Amino acid sequence: MTPDELNAARDRLLPDVVTGGLRVLFCGINPGLLSAATGHHFARPGNRFWPVLHLSGFTPRRLAPAEQEELLTYRLGITNVVARATARADELTAEEFREGGRILTAKVELLRPQWLAVVGVTAYRTAFGDRKAQIGPQDRTIGSTRIWALPNPSGLNAHWTAETMAQEYARLRAAAESAAGDGFPATS
Template structure:
């Protein structure tokens, strides 16, 4: 992909991979330019979402970004806090993240996933006004949907390795599987 092709993808939207009855709706901060150019979530080669999802036991094998629709067979989905693509998440304004949180809450109310997993605790803090939120399960719910803040799988997040991220993602998987039918309120 050329620099020009990537720049042409700026501000594009990558369609959500969603359905009703999801066990977990994973939520990125916003699409990268490569994700927008390809139409596939978490498409940057340095992004660790797909390997971590497999290491955590959510998928039986490592999926490629182009196989994102297969997530629905595992009752998993993907969306973003902010829909527009940028080269870096730090290009988003606080106002965009707050508005994205409002839109995300409405989406969750409509889809009613069992868990919303926001991959980026800093973005979660801003979008939901939870300044002290830490990685892990949150007190806040959206209707009956529980929320889990996950580490950002970007390769720029050097504080977390794929292995330590996989352990946190696996904690979420265990919680999602522990309630009857995977439903925390069942």
């Protein structure tokens, strides 16, 4: 993909991968330019979302971004706090995050997933006005939907390795499994 093609994707909106009855709705910060250009969430090669999803046991194999619709068969989905594509998340304003939090709340009220998993605790803090939130389950709910803040899988998040991220994602998977009474597919 050329720099011009990537730049043309700036401000584009990326459709959600959602349906009713989701166990976990993963929520990114906002789409990057490659995601907006390809139409696939977490498309940047250095992003660890897809490997971590597999390592944590949510999917039986590592999916490619182009296979994102397959998540629905595992009752998983993807959305974003802010729909607008940018080269970097720091291009977003605090007001965009707060408005994104309002839109996300309405989306969750409509879809009613078991869990909302925000991948980026800073994005969660800003979108929901909870400056002290930490990684893990949150006290806040949206209706009956529980919320979990997860580490951001971006390659820029050097504080977390794929393995340590997978451990945290697996904690969410275990919580979702115990609440549902049935498991996600076993990893192979």
